[in-house]
Amino acid sequence: MINLETPSKFKPLVSQAHQVATEVFRPISRKYDLAEHEYPKELDLLASLIDGMNEGSDTGGAGAAGVRRAANGDGSGENRNGSNLSTVLSIIELCWGDVGLLLSMPRQGLGNSAIASVASEEQLARYGGRWAAMAITEPEAGSDSAAIRTTAELDGEEYVLNGEKIYVTSGERADLVVVWATLDRSVGRAAIRSFIVERSNPGMKLERLEHKLGIRASDTAAFRLEDCRVPKEAMLGGERTDAKDTKEGFGGAMQTFDNTRPLVAAMAVGVARASLDETRARLAEAGVEVDYAKPALAQSAAAARFLEMEADYEAARLLTLQAAWMADNAQPNSVQASMAKAKAGRTCVEVALGCVELCGSVGYAENELLEKWSRDAKILDIFEGTQQIQLLIVARALLGKSSAELK
Amino acid sequence: MGMGLRALNALAGSELLDRVHARKRFERVVYRSTKSGFRSATAAGRTFKAAQQLTRPARQAPSKPRALFDVTPDEEQQMFQEAVRDYAAEKVRPAATDADAARATPPELLAQTSELGINTLGVPEELGGVVQEQAAVTSVLVGEALAHGDMGIAYAALAPGGAAAAIGHWGDERQQASYLPAFTGEHPPAAALCLLEPRPLFDPLKLETKARRDGEDWIIDGAKALVARAGECELFLVAADAQGIGPALFVLESGVAGLSVQDEPAMGLRAASTGRLLLEGARVPAGALVAEAQGDAYAECVQRARLAWCALAVGTAQAVLDYVIPYVKERRAFGEPIANRQAVAFAVADVAIETAGMRLATYRAAARADQGKSFAREAALARELCAKHGMRIGSEGVQLLGGHGYIKEHPVERWYRDLRAAGVMEGALLV
Numbered sequence: 001m002i003n004l005e006t007p008s009k010f011k012p013l014v015s016q017a018h019q020v021a022t023e024v025f026r027p028i029s030r031k032y033d034l035a036e037h038e039y040p041k042e043l044d045l046l047a048s049l050i051d052g053m054n055e056g057s058d059t060g061g062a063g064a065a066g067v068r069r070a071a072n073g074d075g076s077g078e079n080r081n082g083s084n085l086s087t088v089l090s091i092i093e094l095c096w097g098d099v100g101l102l103l104s105m106p107r108q109g110l111g112n113s114a115i116a117s118v119a120s121e122e123q124l125a126r127y128g129g130r131w132a133a134m135a136i137t138e139p140e141a142g143s144d145s146a147a148i149r150t151t152a153e154l155d156g157e158e159y160v161l162n163g164e165k166i167y168v169t170s171g172e173r174a175d176l177v178v179v180w181a182t183l184d185r186s187v188g189r190a191a192i193r194s195f196i197v198e199r200s201n202p203g204m205k206l207e208r209l210e211h212k213l214g215i216r217a218s219d220t221a222a223f224r225l226e227d228c229r230v231p232k233e234a235m236l237g238g239e240r241t242d243a244k245d246t247k248e249g250f251g252g253a254m255q256t257f258d259n260t261r262p263l264v265a266a267m268a269v270g271v272a273r274a275s276l277d278e279t280r281a282r283l284a285e286a287g288v289e290v291d292y293a294k295p296a297l298a299q300s301a302a303a304a305r306f307l308e309m310e311a312d313y314e315a316a317r318l319l320t321l322q323a324a325w326m327a328d329n330a331q332p333n334s335v336q337a338s339m340a341k342a343k344a345g346r347t348c349v350e351v352a353l354g355c356v357e358l359c360g361s362v363g364y365a366e367n368e369l370l371e372k373w374s375r376d377a378k379i380l381d382i383f384e385g386t387q388q389i390q391l392l393i394v395a396r397a398l399l400g401k402s403s404a405e406l407k
Numbered sequence: 408m409g410m411g412l413r414a415l416n417a418l419a420g421s422e423l424l425d426r427v428h429a430r431k432r433f434e435r436v437v438y439r440s441t442k443s444g445f446r447s448a449t450a451a452g453r454t455f456k457a458a459q460q461l462t463r464p465a466r467q468a469p470s471k472p473r474a475l476f477d478v479t480p481d482e483e484q485q486m487f488q489e490a491v492r493d494y495a496a497e498k499v500r501p502a503a504t505d506a507d508a509a510r511a512t513p514p515e516l517l518a519q520t521s522e523l524g525i526n527t528l529g530v531p532e533e534l535g536g537v538v539q540e541q542a543a544v545t546s547v548l549v550g551e552a553l554a555h556g557d558m559g560i561a562y563a564a565l566a567p568g569g570a571a572a573a574i575g576h577w578g579d580e581r582q583q584a585s586y587l588p589a590f591t592g593e594h595p596p597a598a599a600l601c602l603l604e605p606r607p608l609f610d611p612l613k614l615e616t617k618a619r620r621d622g623e624d625w626i627i628d629g630a631k632a633l634v635a636r637a638g639e640c641e642l643f644l645v646a647a648d649a650q651g652i653g654p655a656l657f658v659l660e661s662g663v664a665g666l667s668v669q670d671e672p673a674m675g676l677r678a679a680s681t682g683r684l685l686l687e688g689a690r691v692p693a694g695a696l697v698a699e700a701q702g703d704a705y706a707e708c709v710q711r712a713r714l715a716w717c718a719l720a721v722g723t724a725q726a727v728l729d730y731v732i733p734y735v736k737e738r739r740a741f742g743e744p745i746a747n748r749q750a751v752a753f754a755v756a757d758v759a760i761e762t763a764g765m766r767l768a769t770y771r772a773a774a775r776a777d778q779g780k781s782f783a784r785e786a787a788l789a790r791e792l793c794a795k796h797g798m799r800i801g802s803e804g805v806q807l808l809g810g811h812g813y814i815k816e817h818p819v820e821r822w823y824r825d826l827r828a829a830g831v832m833e834g835a836l837l838v
Contacts, residue, residue: 001481002544003473003778004771079477108640292787293706295833298610311791314771322767325476339760388753395752398728398759399736405747 004318007081010089017090026369029098032217033372037209039173040104040217047106051129052201084259084327086265088163088320095270096277099376100217102267107168109367110134110177113260114194118237118278127196131311133174135165135223145180146189152181154232159195161203161228167383170223172206175199178236179225184243191243203228211406214375259327261337261384265320268341268348268380272313275355275373279306282359302358305318309351316344335397342390345381352377422500447667447683449661452641453596454694458588461771465531469779470540476771482543483538490523491552499556506678507821512563512636520564521595529572529837534583535591536575543773545710546572546838547718551766555729558825559678561719565678565836566635569715570598570644571654572837573708577700582658586642587707596641601631601684602712602834611646611709613835614654617697625696627657627665627689635835637668637682645686646705646834649696656700656708657691662664665689675824686795701774701775708837710786711776715836717769717786720793720829724762724776724828727804731755735807754803768792773838794830801826 006014024046032040102108111132115123138311141147150163161181171177176196181193197204207222232239280290288302296304315327326333352374356363363370381387396406480488498516507511520526528546530536538545546568553561571590574582602611616629627647634640641661649655659666670777671683700708735746735755745751772785804819805812812819 001470001473001477002474002479003477003772004767004774004776005473005476005780007476008474079475079479081475085476140569147503167505191650263743292783293612293709295608295610296791297789307787307791308795311768311788311795314768314785314788315761318767318771319614319760319764321476322478322763325478336763339763342756343760343764384618385818388749391748391753391756394756398732398755399746399752401746401752406749407753 002051004321006089009087010081010086012377013086014089014093017093018096021094023314025094025097025101029101029217029369030372031102032104032368033214034216036211037219040101043101048106050105051107080328081325084262084320084324085328088262090271091263091266092270092320095267096274097270098217099267099271099380100215103169103218104173106173107131109174110260111174111176111196112407114178115176115196115261117259119196120238123196123236124234124236127176130175130221131170131173132178132196133170133199133221135166135168135171135177135179136163137298139165139166146192148180148182148192149185150179150193151182151185152183152193154183155229157232158229159232159235161195161197161225161230162223164207164223165225166222167210168221168223169218171223172209172219176211177204177223179204182243183241187243190293193240194235195230196236197228197230199224199281201230203230208262214278214372214376215379228317256335257384258337261341261390262320262323262327262333264380264384265316265323265340265344267346268377269317269320270314270379271373271377272309272316272344272348272351275352275370275377276306276310276313278368279355279358279363279371282362289380305358309347309354312343312347316340316347319343334395338385338390338393341385342387342394345387345390348380349374415779440834445639446667448623448661448667449637449643449668449684450597450639450641453589455585455589455642455660457581459584463585464578464580464583465533467536467539467541467575470660472778472780473774478767480544480548484548487545488552488709488723491525491549492555493500494519494523495553495556499553499560503557503560503678503818503821504558504815506557508677510672510677511680512560512678516560517564520553521567521680525553525719526565526571526595527591528568529575530587530590531575531583534575534587541722541777541779543714543776544770545730545838546556546831550715550718550836550838551722551769554719555726557678557824558719558723558828559676562635562676562679562836565715566600566826567595567598569600569712569837570642571595572711573600573644573697573700574658576837577656577697577704577708577713578658579698580652581694582697586658589778597636597639598642598644598660599634599637599640599684600708600712600834600837601634602645602646602709603632603832605630605632605683609623609833612654612706614646614648616645616647618649618655620650621690623693625657625691626695627659627686629686631686633673633676633681633685633832633835634668634684635670635676635679635681636762637684638672638680640668640684643684643753644697645684646708647686649701652696652701654701654705655656656697656705657695658689658697659686659689659695663689663691674827675821676828677824706783709833711837712788712832712834713778714769714773714782714838715791716829717765717789717793718838719836720797720826721762721766721769723822723826724765724797724800726760727800727819727826728755728758730817730819731758731804731807738808741745751807754807758800758803761792761800765789765792765796776838790830797826798827 111134152159203226210220290303295308323336323340525536527536528542617627618627643659667685669683736783768789772782775782801823805823
């Protein structure tokens with residue numbers, strides 16, 4: 001029976017997340033936007049709180065908790081609302097508060113998602129509960145993650161990693177970094193593996209922290225890996241030494257993204273709603289009420305513009321919830337996850353920038369958060385697969401094209 | 408008409424027509440436009456008589472509120488959806504080109520669609536309707552599936568159901584007893600729910616069609632635009648600004664003096680033989696007022712109609728997507744299928760993404776309606792999406808086929824014309 005409302009059992013979680021956003025994130029939002037690279041120490045307490053919440057329920061966490069496929073729908077056809085949906089719902093709320101701070105949440109990194117999703121039982125036991133960042137991008141390999149040059153060479157009982165990694169979210173603050181490297185550059189994507197590297201490893205050198213357009217509360221690190229030695233057991237998901245073993249290689253690593261794309265879409269939905277809520281209030285102060293009964297064109301241009309933006313927000317939100325719901329019900333959702341990410345990413349940017357325009361100087365100046373949200377928004381159409389990569393994924397699936405045919 | 412004749416005469420004397428071998432065509436157009444300039448009486452309708460007496464109006468109950476998020480229709484809904492989907496593929500799509508050209512839907516198609524029971528989704532079960540609970544979601548699924556065949560035929564076929572649903576939702580016991588049995592019988596009447604008026608920036612809450620009191624009677628003046636099968640309609644539900652009440656619905660049988668119809672062809676929805684309904688001093692008794700369809704209920708009528716048009720837009724947008732995918736894979740340029748180019752492939756992806764968004768927004772609003780929740784906001788947002796992206800998808804469909812898309816050999820030019828309606832139409836259909 002079609003029902004696209006927030007499930008009643010998740011309402012307490014959503015309201016909790018909304019309180020965190022209001023009481024914890026919003027008050028320090030501007031502070032850490034201005035004080036880039038400063039550690040938001042207020043989050044430590046909150047992180048412990050969230051750890052506690054995760055322990056105590058099966059409704060998923062407030063952040064990037066990761067998803068294990070085995071835990072999803074039992075194939076009985078019974079409709080299931082699980083941790084994918086609850087996670088997406090709470091991320092929307094938290095990012096309504098501040099997306100930069102959400103990204104800085106201890107133990108809620110993308111690396112944690114990867115570990116939670118594909119780690120072996122031994123690795124879960126060993127690395128669980130620690131903060132893990134993810135290192136994929138290199139100066140010469142962004143969207144084309146199959147082209148990474150960082151190498152992993154087996155030397156006795158250890159792998160030796162060499163290369164350069166950039167755009168590592170929480171790279172300075174995390175305890176662990178999940179590093180993507182290739183066993184053999186000549187093989188291509190099949191040879192790519194990911195390795196869990198201790199942040200304290202002397203072979204992993206922090207080069208710099210980036211200065212960014214937005215999400216400044218979140219630190220973005222660049223690393224150099226110089227003869228960085230890790231034990232064989234650090235290969236994520238269990239060791240597979242054969243470089244041509246395609247079974248669980250690149251695809252396995254990419255599987256993380258099928259699970260995390262709806263989460264980033266949720267971030268975009270949260271930021272878009274923050275901008276819309278604030279703008280609606282500002283417009284009301286200015287005497288413009290948005291009327292849902294009247295045709296948009298029979299209202300003021302500002303109200304019509306607002307309606308147009310809110311409509312795209314609604315589509316992005318529902319696509320995001322649908323992608324998460326499909327994961328909960330063990331339905332293949334790669335296409336829907338990319339649709340959600342594409343729609344939410346671009347909508348978030350259009351909405352946030354549109355809201356700045358509607359609010360004029362109030363939107364543009366730093367006295368309010370609208371300008372910040374419109375800077376934060378842009379990354380959400382880039383990381384975890386750019387708009388263009390999402391369109392490629394969707395188009396290849398619809399048209400039945402390989403990556404060689406549709407480049 | 409004077410100005411029009413002068414302009415026509417000037418054109419008729421011009422040599423340009425002969426130079427472009429267009430005289431024949433021009434004369435046909437003149438014949439048609441003159442024909443449409445003439446008014447004709449409304450159809451000679453049946454006598455609607457109450458077969459049974461009701462003590463109070465029957466209403467469909469709202470469905471139980473649902474606890475879980477779910478994108479899957481229930482079994483009954485899937486049954487309707489599949490039946491209509493098959494029918495649309497087998498009968499509607501093959502008839503679409505000719506129906507568009509003829510500006511008429513074949514009568515057998517209309518008979519078959521009413522056999523499917525889809526025009527009584529808004530009729531309470533006690534009065535012969537086919538579903539127990541409120542059926543906005545079912546109506547949306549049906550509209551979507553039928554429009555995948557053809558939007559114009561879908562409009563023609565579903566319009567009587569819009570009028571029936573209005574009486575089902577808001578009619579009093581006497582109106583229900585008089586009119587609804589005809590809709591569930593063997594030869595359901597053509598009927599129309601008329602809100603739209605012929606003027607720019609039309610707002611269904613600010614009507615220029617006026618109903619004034621005259622003793623116990625109402626006298627209605629105004630005009631209603633783009634009414635499906637206006638010339639055949641035996642029953643009109645007309646929205647008018649009622650003196651002392653505001654916008655409300657009135658039931659008018661086609662025999663009422665002061666009613667006439669004018670042909671009003673439009674760029675699309677041609678299979679629905681659209682016409683304009685003129686009301687000039689149309690006198691109806693007090694009982695013609697659908698007393699419950701005022702205030703919030705009238706606003707709800709507007710919203711339910713918008714959802715019905717969203718459903719048609721979603722189905723048509725999906726038709727575009729399903730058509731362009733094989734086309735761009737087969738069509739070759741520069742030595743390979745054009746689908747191998749990002750500019751083409753991304754356009755297809757965008758059609759898919761926006762269609763999916765339109766669909767979910769429409770479903771959400773309809774599901775809220777069925778559960779008795781407010782849905783004004785959700786319906787407004789769905790309409791925004793369907794108006795904006797529906798139009799773009801229509802345009803993209805033609806663009807992806809290039810010159811081939813512009814000629815009538817392919818259906819995309821028709822979808823281009825039809826999809827523009829999603830942001831224009833008000834009323835007429837109902838979920």
